[in-house]
Amino acid sequence: MNADNRKGELVELKNQLRQLAGSRAPGVEDVKRELYKKVISYMTIGIDVSSLFGEMVMCSATSDLVLKKMCYLYVGNYARGHPDLALLTINFLQKDCHDEDPMIRGLALRSLCSLRVMNLVEYLVGPLHAGLKDSNGYVRTVAAMGVLKLYHISPSSCTDNDFPATLKTQLLQDSDAQVVANCLCALQEIYLAEASRSDGSLKDRDSLYTTSVIYLLINRIKDFSEWAQCLVLDVVSKYVSSNPEESFKMMDILEDRLQHANSAVVLATIKVFLHLTLSMADIHQQVYERIKAPLLTLVSSGSVEQSYAVISHLHLLVLRAPTVFASEYKHFYCRYSDPSYVKKLKLEMLTAIANESNTYEIVTELCEYAANVDVAIARESIRAVGKIALQQYDVNAIVDRLLQFLEMEKDYVTAETLVLVKDLLRKYPQWSHDCIAVVGNVSSKNVTEPKAKAALVWMLGEYAYDMLDAPYVLEGFVENWAEEESAEVRLELLTAVTKIFFKRPPESIKMLGAALAAGLADAHQDVHDRALLYYRLLQQGVEIAERVVNPPKQAVSVFADTQSSEIRDRIFDEFNSLAVVYQEPSYMFLDKEHRGPIELTEDTGILPMDSKLSDDVLPSQHVEANDNDLLLSASEREESRGGVGNGSYAYSGPDLSGFDTPSPAAPSNNASLSSTSHTSPAIDDLLGLTFPAAPVPTSPSLKLKPKPLLDPATFQRKWSQLTIASTLDHTLSQPAALPSPQPLLRHMQAHSIECMASGGQAPKFKFFFFAQVADSPPSTGFFLVEFVVNTSSGISQAKVKADNADLVTAFGNLFVSTLRKFGSS
Missing domain, CATH: 1.25.40 (Serine Threonine Protein Phosphatase 5, Tetratricopeptide repeat)
Known part of the structure; x- marks a missing residue:
């Protein structure tokens, strides 16, 4: 229907309703019904029929209950958006509140309270008092909920007229159970709202x-x-x-x-x-x-949905009292028709109730699920078997069952089993011989999931004596370092290669040098820092490094629970609520609605939007020291930086000139692994590492916009979306020139690098800088920098994120060049 036709249709409806307004002719009610139906249908599909408001009210003078309901529906829909028109409804609604028919009285009172117009509150008080004393239970029921509606519109009007006290009396004396229930519901909500507004109503709520x-x-x-x-x-x-x-x-x-x-x-x-x-x-x-x-x-x-709600509560109770339900373990077996979310809860309950008497039956059932067509359930079943094994119930048979999973030749089964075998070996080292004999037959090429790779790499490094080909398997991982996307695997690989170096040095020494070179060149901060840590430890001596990296370990007795007992207790306090279904306290999924758009987070450290961004230091924003400070001696901090290369392994990685490594000294003839006084070149030569002299930085060619503009919200969004493209370490030539953040801020601004926020306390300061490429569009070409500096030593580190990764190297050179100029004038 186009606009002209719609307008003509509404005009025709208005004329017809006006003609019928005062008519008492036979059959007129049926005509009104048809017109009302048409108006309500238009309103339902979103057509604005508020222009008919006056005519609809005039036609409301009828005893037909169906017409009354449609009229009330129409009025309630448009009253709030058109408060001036809502005033027209007061007279006929108040009149209907005294109708002989209790159904009409109740409907009129409900419609009157549903107008939700502040200016009409005074017209609600009288009908509500009358409704609460009405002889009919339906009217009293509506009136009780009407008091709650009045409270939401005007709390003061509700309390000043003693409606809560009236509801309390009605609660104790009314003979109609539904009236009592509505009074109880209204009182609960009113007292709860009053308690949040002030402490004055807490006593009433306790009543x-x-x-x-x-x-x-x-x-x-x-x-x-x-x-x-x-x-x-x-x-x-x-x-x-x-x-x-x-x-x-x-x-x-x-x-x-x-x-x-x-x-x-x-x-x-x-x-x-x-x-x-x-x-x-x-x-x-x-x-x-x-x-x-x-x-x-x-x-x-009941239905699947109802069963899930019940089983969620049963799951909570089983975790609190597993011994009570241990004898009923067969009730928790998965049925073929169960949806996956129900099966998952049942598997968790089977794990919780396993004890010495039922472990064999439960594990046998769980092993059947490992071949389930639902991959997620198959994974969960394997994890359940592993968790039962960690509970020290019939470990011998369970370990054998787990090792049999490795023979199924399914990637996801192998992946889950490797993770569990690693945990079992940490708790039961005595099973290492049997487990390693089976794990050694697993081809590393068939292991593709990061957690499974990390578990396999851990076992290769930990049990290098029992796995003869361990160095050669790890060698393949090192050669494919650049293709490995998971930082977790790369971290574990660094540790495993270092451990195997202590145990079988002739076969792993070159591999260790390649792994350290690749780790130092890694863009991931944790990988880079771990490689640097191991390198520094090896500089101090192999025995010292071994005591740190591979000390004697005791068996793990308890593994960390995924959900703390405190959280479970809070969920138990909210029994029979969504907290049990979501398996987290209500504040974890309700309070987020009231948080601001930007917060101070641990990973970004960016100030909230309402914080004042100025040159002043913000003492509340604490800045941690650079991790590399712990790895550098006082003399090394003054030495120049160089790149890291490798000897026998071809590795293609980023330029390493930005990493903080010592300059080479005279070569040493003593390369004994037992020595604890290796000099830097000795360990470098031993591992095949070379440290060329630091290249002289070229004059930066990147041009920046003199006055870049970036609001805090956009900075926050970009910082959370972009990844760290480069990490720059620098030592200020004159750290004494930085007694406070202001000198550095003015220096950087003079070179077209603006500050978004600053904070910290001497001697450690943190800055968030941003810059923009000249001639770039307003919303692109930005560089974001987190800059941390220690003013006592002059050591600083910058983490750079950029819209255009290709320009990061040029901007890094410019940023370092700008820092070199600080304090020189």
């Missing part, structure tokens, strides 16, 4: 949890609807009983609710039982026994 109110509610619980029963049980769960006898009496009254067909009622009742007995350990354990059967029954009944 809901008195003995008289609680007993009144639970004695009438069978009269309430299922929704109301859940509401009542939620209130009861917050009640603190005065003595054990009172708790027993309350549980006796609510005992039959555990047999209810509605899962929400059963879970709410379970919450009451658990919270009433928290202070009684023996009784609390008996409660687990009592609720076990109802929960297991609910798991196998």
Whole structure:
């Protein structure tokens, strides 16, 4: 329908409604119905029919309930957006609130409270008072919820007219169970909102949890609807009983609710039982026994979605009391028809309840799942077998089962098994001979997942004596260093190569030199730092390095849990809520909605948007020292930097002139591995490393925009999206010229490098700089720099991110050249 046709249609509807407004002719109600239906259909599909507001109100003078409902629907939809038109509805709505038909009275009162117009609040007070005293239960039910709507519109009007007190009286005295439920719902929300606004209403809120109110509610619980029963049980769960006898009496009254067909009622009742007995350990354990059967029954009944909600709560209880459910382990076997998210919870419960009596049956079942067509479930089942093995139940048989997985020749099965075998060897070193014999037959070419590669590399380095071809397998990993994308694997590879050097030096010495060269040239900061650490340790002596890198290790007794007991306790406190389904406390998925768009994060350290960006130092922003400070001696800090090459391995990597390494001295003839006093060139020659003299930096050719503009939000977004393209180390020639951040800020600004934020305390300062390529579009061509400097030593480090990675080298030269000029004038 085009605009002209629509306009003509609305004009025709308006004329027809106006003609019918005062008509009493037979059959006019049927005509009105058709017109109303047409108006409501237009409104539903998004056509603005607010121009018919006056005519719709004039036609509302009718006793036809269907017409009344459609008119109320129309008025409620447009009243909030057109408060001036909403005033036209007050007279007929107030009149309908006194209609003889209780259905019309209730609908009119509900519509009147749903207008949500601040200027019309005064017209709600009288009808609400009358509605709460109405003889019909439906009207009182609507009025109770109307009080809550009034509170959301104007809290002061609600409290000044004593509506909460009226609801409390209604709660205690009304004979209609639905009215009591609505009063309870409204009071809970009002008291909760008042408590968040001030401390004045906390006492009133606590009045809901008195003995008289609680007993009144639970004695009438069978009269309430299922929704109301859940509401009542939620209130009861917050009640603190005065003595054990009172708790027993309350549980006796609510005992039959555990047999209810509605899962929400059963879970709410379970919450009451658990919270009433928290202070009684023996009784609390008996409660687990009592609720076990109802929960297991609910798991196998109802829809999949309902079953998942129930099994999520069962999962929480199983983790808290695994021994109670250990005998029911067959209930947690996965069925073919179970969706994957249900199977995952069942596998976790099977892992938790495994003990000496049922481990064999559970592991046998889990091994069947390893061949499941669902790869995710197959992985979870293998992890479950490994976790049971780490619990020290029947380890002999479980290790054999795990090693059999390696013979299935499925990549994902092999990957998961290698990770678990690594953990088993850390806890049970006595199984190394059997495990390594099987792992040695696994081809490294078939292992593609990063965690599995890291596990295999760890075993190759740790058990080099038992695996004869370990150096040659690691050699293949080193040769493919540039193709390895995972930093986790590269980190583990550095450690494994260094360990194997201590155990089998003739076969691994050249490989170690190549690995260190590749690590020092790695763009990943952690990899670079670990390679530099190992290099510095080897400079001090092989024995010293071995004591640090490969010390005697004891078996791991306990592995870190993925979820702390504190978190699980907080989830338990929110039993029968979404916190259990999400497996995290509610604040973790609710509070994020109230956070600002930019925050001070650990990985960026960028100031919030509302922070003042100035040249002043911000003492609250603490800056950590450069990691390389720990690796440099006082004399080495004054030496020039050089690049790192390799001897026998061809490695293509970035220029290493920016890494902080010592200059070579005279060669040494003593290259004994047992020596603890290696000089730098001795270990360099031994590993095939060379350190050419630092090249003289050429004059930078990159041109920067004199006054680049970048707002904090864009800086934050770019910093989080871009990766570190270069790391620059520099020693200021005159660190004394930097008593505070301001001199460096002015110096950098004079060279077209602006500061976004600065902070720290002497002698350590941190800066966030940015610059822009000249003649580039406004939103591109930016360089972002995190610059950390120690003013006592002059040592600094810059991490550079850029829109255009091709220009990073040129900008790095310019940035270092600018730093060299600082303090020279």
